[in-house]
Amino acid sequence: MAEAERFEETLKEIGFSQNESRVYLALLELGSSNVGKIAQKSGVHRTNVYDALKNLSKRGLVSSVLKGNIRFYEGIDPGNLINLLKEKESRLSLILPQLRLKHSQKTEVVRSYEGIQAVRNIFNNFLEKKATIYTYGTPREAIIQLGIPFLTQFHKQRVKKKIWMLHIYNEDAKDRVGFLNRLKFTGAKYLPKEYNTFATTRVCGDEVVITHYTRPPLTIQICNKELAEAYKKYFKLLWKLAAPKDLRIKSLDLGKLK
Numbered sequence: 001m002a003e004a005e006r007f008e009e010t011l012k013e014i015g016f017s018q019n020e021s022r023v024y025l026a027l028l029e030l031g032s033s034n035v036g037k038i039a040q041k042s043g044v045h046r047t048n049v050y051d052a053l054k055n056l057s058k059r060g061l062v063s064s065v066l067k068g069n070i071r072f073y074e075g076i077d078p079g080n081l082i083n084l085l086k087e088k089e090s091r092l093s094l095i096l097p098q099l100r101l102k103h104s105q106k107t108e109v110v111r112s113y114e115g116i117q118a119v120r121n122i123f124n125n126f127l128e129k130k131a132t133i134y135t136y137g138t139p140r141e142a143i144i145q146l147g148i149p150f151l152t153q154f155h156k157q158r159v160k161k162k163i164w165m166l167h168i169y170n171e172d173a174k175d176r177v178g179f180l181n182r183l184k185f186t187g188a189k190y191l192p193k194e195y196n197t198f199a200t201t202r203v204c205g206d207e208v209v210i211t212h213y214t215r216p217p218l219t220i221q222i223c224n225k226e227l228a229e230a231y232k233k234y235f236k237l238l239w240k241l242a243a244p245k246d247l248r249i250k251s252l253d254l255g256k257l258k
Contacts, residue, residue: 014085019044023052024061027075034070059084113219116145122202122209122221123154127161129205134235136168137197141213143173159184168235168242170196187249189242203231 004025011021019042026042027033035053039046053073056062061080064073113119123146126133143151158165164185169176171193180188202209206225212218 019052032072032074109223111221115216126204131205133165134203138200139170140173
């Protein structure tokens with residue numbers, strides 16, 4: 001993916017429309033410019049440029065000044081994007097307790113998802129439970145789709161919260177095991193090649209999450225305490241069978257983990 005496409009996709013992921021992304025990126029390159037130049041640089045129709053500029057101005061990302069009879073626009077420091085996200089996060093935090101209450105009152109216990117972002121969301125939600133995370137049947141494809149930047153940030157937050165996570169990888173991803181075993185509150189093993197699978201099972205608290213790493217990945221989430229406990233027992237059996245069998249992790253007592 002070209003750099004410009006990567007920038008555009010990232011801006012879209014944080015709430016920009018396609019036109020807003022292209023117009024904002026064009027302004028950062030052009031500096032102070034009129035609508036005609038912005039339209040030419042961004043490839044966005046002149047009429048749509050006006051709409052994009054209006055929305056960007058409301059977010060405090062574009063300033064303008066009238067020179068003669070022509071209005072010139074300029075992109076504000078991209079550092080303000082972080083402030084924009086923090087403001088959104090702050091507003092969301094105010095209503096999050098009520099949203100979670102509504103969610104917990106639902107009787108639905110089985111949910112299905114499509115796409116890697118849903119898997120990332122589930123990972124992040126696990127951190128709120130502050131319970132041990134068990135995962136097994138993890139293929140290399142899971143690492144590729146989740147992405148090293150996401151996984152790095154996830155583990156950083158998990159370790160900071162002192163949440164244990166135990167992994168049993170497929171043989172094709174065993175090179176990841178050594179890295180994980182150097183992290184605090186982490187244990188990792190792998191199973192022989194004949195047990196490789198594209199279906200990963202994760203258990204945390206009263207949740208069982210199964211992800212089939214097709215493209216896009218398909219995920220089933222089951223909220224059931226008894227089922228979760230059964231899967232934890234199955235994990236502990238596999239842990240004894242997985243390699244390296246002589247793995248010793250300081251302060252890890254599998255029997256005491258919840």
